[in-house]
Every structure is written in C-alpha cells, then in structure tokens.
Amino acid sequence: MLRRRPRRPTRRRKSKRPAVDISITDLSKHYGKGQGRTRVLRDISLSIRSGEFVSIVGTSGSGKTTLLNIMGGLDRNYEGAVRLDEHRLEELSDKELSRLRNRKFGFVFQQFNLLDHLTAGENISLPSYFGAKPDSTAPGADERARELLQKVGLGDKTAERPPQLSGGQKQRVAIARALFHQPRIIFCDEPTGSLDRKTGLQIMKIFQDLNREEQMTLVVVTHEEHIARMASRIIRLEDGVLVADEANEPVQPDELGVLSIGNEGTL
C-alpha cells in the first residue's frame, strides 16, 4: 500500500518588492459647478498589479490624464475609492498623500519639466534636497544621479544642461529623475508626445526594459495606438467611460521599423 508522505509545511517566499496593487472602485470625476458641471470620468473600476505595464489610450478629452492624475495622487477631487496597498488615498491628509507619492511614485510628463539652469545630474538629484527618503542625502545623490544617467544611456551628459540636449535626451533625464527614489510605480503622461516616432519608440523601449528587468510597474497615457501596443495591457477610455481593458502581446520597437534603438545604457 502506498503511504502518503506527510506534507511539509509550505514556506512563504518573501518577495523582494512588496506588491503594488492600485485598485479603483466606482471612480467618477466632475469639473465645474451648477449648470456647467460635467462628468469627465464615469464609474471606473480597475486594479493594477505589481509589475504590470499598462497603457491608457483614448481620443483627446476622453479623460486619460484625469484618470492618471487621480491614480497618482495628484488630484484628490473625485468620487469613489482609490487604494494603494492598504492606503485609501482619499483618507490620507495632504501631507501623508504627498509623502506616499514621493516615496512610491515616479512621474514622467510630455514636456519633461526639467530646470534649464541645472545640469542633467542636478535635475536628477534635486529631489534628494527635499528629503523624500532619509537615505537620499546629497553626497550619495550625485553618484546615484550619475548611475541613473548611465542606465538611460546618457553617462556622458551629467554636466550638460537641458537646452543642450535633444528632446529624447531630455526625456531620458526625466526618466532617470523619476527613478531616483526607487519608486514602485511610474506614471507617464504622453511621454512620447513631444518626440518624433523613432525617438518615442526608444523611450518606450526604456520603459519595456524597466518593466521586464526590474519588474517596474508602469502606467502610460497615450493617444498613439502604436505606443499603447508596446504595453502588456491596454485600457481604453471613451468619453470618460472604460470601454475596454485587455491583455496585449507587447510590440517590440524593431517590429515597428526601429532596428537600432541607439541606447547605450545598461537597461
């Protein structure tokens, strides 16, 4: 007779990065008051798990930026619930929300938002002077800024100022800045909107590599279909309504005709 071996107690493996789990329940958003009050997001519910690469796509005015800003804790004027881990964002004070945002989120915008009078390295290490994390003191910060520039293929541009950089290079600096505090999730609003097609794909390749190699969670708003198709999940908005939320086989830049991405970074 076969005897069953006694079961070994299963050991829970500790994951290196705690799971980010943004969940949104019945989210609506209005602008204006009285007669002029218009609803720009309607009853949106969704969750984003740790390590996902999500694009949010839709025509102009469909509510993409509004949704991203609410998820990223930049806009707290809405109805519904937004959670990150155990935190309900609407229950946090402004100070708690801004601390959470500084520690856990990175942001990349269409217009780069770099300070022209600072060098690339200084633009990246600047957040350390506001003490978002106790370990990011200024001396180590310069070294970290250099490492991050190396990572995005701009190791030789530490001392250059934004006016001396191309659009794609500026966006790489902005990505390095977003990575400075080791965020668990990066929100990007039209990160390729000011770039030509090839440069835009190079930037998306950096995001794909960050997602694949470091399991970084990424949420990218775009109105460009070919950019959206580089993510592994596509959320589609129409007039503030979530009309599709589907898994996607991510397109690689070389499939879109960009064979050499010219990224000498370590990603």
Ligand SMILES: Nc1ncnc2c1ncn2[C@@H]1O[C@H](COP(=O)(O)OP(=O)(O)OP(=O)(O)O)[C@@H](O)[C@H]1O
């Ligand atoms: N501050 C505001 N006050 C009033 N209405 C606003 C404001 N910001 C956005 N809207 C309106 O909300 C709707 C959604 O705007 P949102 O910027 O989220 O759309 P979007 O999909 O990101 O558009 P785009 O691709 O053009 O950036 C639009 O109709 C816009 O006019």
